[in-house]
Amino acid sequence: MALEHAILVSLLEQPGSGYELARRFDRSIGRFWTATHQQIYRVLRRMEADGWVAAQEVPQDGRPDKKVYSAAEAGRAALAAWLREPVEPETVRHELAVKIRAAAFDDPAALVSEVERHREGHAALLARYLHGEQRDFPDATALDARQQLQHVVLRGGIEYERMTLAWLDDVLATLRRLAANRPT
Amino acid sequence: MALEHAILVSLLEQPGSGYELARRFDRSIGRFWTATHQQIYRVLRRMEADGWVAAQEVPQDGRPDKKVYSAAEAGRAALAAWLREPVEPETVRHELAVKIRAAAFDDPAALVSEVERHREGHAALLARYLHGEQRDFPDATALDARQQLQHVVLRGGIEYERMTLAWLDDVLATLRRLAANRPT
DNA sequence: ATTGCCTATGCAACTCGTTGCATAGCAGGA
DNA sequence: TCCTGCTATGCAACGAGTTGCATAGGCAAT
Numbered sequence: 290m291a292l293e294h295a296i297l298v299s300l301l302e303q304p305g306s307g308y309e310l311a312r313r314f315d316r317s318i319g320r321f322w323t324a325t326h327q328q329i330y331r332v333l334r335r336m337e338a339d340g341w342v343a344a345q346e347v348p349q350d351g352r353p354d355k356k357v358y359s360a361a362e363a364g365r366a367a368l369a370a371w372l373r374e375p376v377e378p379e380t381v382r383h384e385l386a387v388k389i390r391a392a393a394f395d396d397p398a399a400l401v402s403e404v405e406r407h408r409e410g411h412a413a414l415l416a417r418y419l420h421g422e423q424r425d426f427p428d429a430t431a432l433d434a435r436q437q438l439q440h441v442v443l444r445g446g447i448e449y450e451r452m453t454l455a456w457l458d459d460v461l462a463t464l465r466r467l468a469a470n471r472p473t
Numbered sequence: 474m475a476l477e478h479a480i481l482v483s484l485l486e487q488p489g490s491g492y493e494l495a496r497r498f499d500r501s502i503g504r505f506w507t508a509t510h511q512q513i514y515r516v517l518r519r520m521e522a523d524g525w526v527a528a529q530e531v532p533q534d535g536r537p538d539k540k541v542y543s544a545a546e547a548g549r550a551a552l553a554a555w556l557r558e559p560v561e562p563e564t565v566r567h568e569l570a571v572k573i574r575a576a577a578f579d580d581p582a583a584l585v586s587e588v589e590r591h592r593e594g595h596a597a598l599l600a601r602y603l604h605g606e607q608r609d610f611p612d613a614t615a616l617d618a619r620q621q622l623q624h625v626v627l628r629g630g631i632e633y634e635r636m637t638l639a640w641l642d643d644v645l646a647t648l649r650r651l652a653a654n655r656p657t
Numbered sequence: 658a659t660t661g662c663c664t665a666t667g668c669a670a671c672t673c674g675t676t677g678c679a680t681a682g683c684a685g686g687a
Numbered sequence: 688t689c690c691t692g693c694t695a696t697g698c699a700a701c702g703a704g705t706t707g708c709a710t711a712g713g714c715a716a717t
Contacts, residue, residue, distance in 0.1 A: 393618055
């Protein structure tokens with residue numbers, strides 16, 4: 290449903306092939322929407338059939354031809370219509386939270402290293418976001434509309450990671466406290 | 474994959490029928506894992522076949538019989554094994570973020586009411602969490618291990634909602650600033 | 658009296674998303 | 688030289704998740 294729209298946004302920002310889109314979804318767009326190349330190819334074919342995007346074959350030597358897609362007028366209109374209709378609140382799937390509650394029926398100490406691993410991942414992501422912010426938005430007073438919107442989404446990612454790091458510290462303190470008071 | 478484990482945790486906390494589980498997933502567990510009754514019934518049947526849960530038919534008058542499930546030893550063991558293996562980082566699907574970036578190719582003002590709607594939803598959720606915290610964990614010094622773990626997960630939810638509210642205010646300010654500088 | 662909602666389970670059909678594999682030439686390192 | 692990895696697309700099969708509908712009696716309100 291929404292993958293089409295994420296692809297449209299990406300193609301409006303910059304036309305590209307399915308492969309290039311897949312890599313963008315691994316990087317920037319993947320911050321708030323994930324997709325594999327399989328999904329992307331399938332949806333692109335459907336979108337082309339619907340006239341939402343236009344494709345142009347680009348022959349390359351030494352490597353396979355690529356189909357460069359760009360957003361068509363019908364796609365832009367579909368995006369505008371989607372913008373105006375309400376979206377449901379996100380459905381959350383937080384596996385780590387399930388594990389934390391599961392730890393009550395097992396040894397809480399067994400979770401510590403797993404939580405530490407997640408903490409490292411989030412710390413690395415925060416560092417990447419902050420670096421990207423420095424690089425792409427050095428002067429917050431000189432941004433056009435598109436950049437301001439990209440920036441506010443990035444700020445959301447940064448705040449999410451900060452919050453998550455603080456929470457994971459809270460979780461670690463709780464697990465360690467429980468492990469100390471439970472000398473198996 | 475993880476739905477089994479979420480169900481096991483819920484059944485360890487309290488045995489119940491498929492229907493009861495579905496309602497729990499609408500309430501507390503649904504904070505970090507969503508599931509419809511269809512999924513739950515299907516998975517419960519599989520788990521029963523695998524010996525992870527045991528079912529007992531409970532006849533009721535005036536309404537259909539129910540099957541009350543409880544976690545079996547094999548289920549508890551499977552949960553313990555799962556606790557010890559790493560989970561992948563969550564895959565994020567943030568539709569609102571896609572919309573915000575899409576607003577660059579349309580009228581930013583068209584998004585304001587949608588963002589306000591989301592803001593209200595998150596504010597209501599935060600209020601519910603804070604109320605639940607008051608009710609379930611009034612004295613933070615007198616909690617057993619299970620309650621402490623439930624509480625730390627709830628604190629994560631509270632912090633997430635607080636962060637989201639602050640970010641949505643940031644988004645609204647950005648959208649309004651852009652709308653003001655773009656007198657169509 | 659009818660309408661609508663609640664308990665309780667389930668089938669069937671569908672879409673969404675993932676995984677494994679295949680092709681095919683080129684570049685770089687062990 | 689072989690192995691790995693990159694570009695570029697795609698098929699096939701599967702598993703996860705959603706939606707619509709069905710049954711079936713009870714309760715409460717209009």
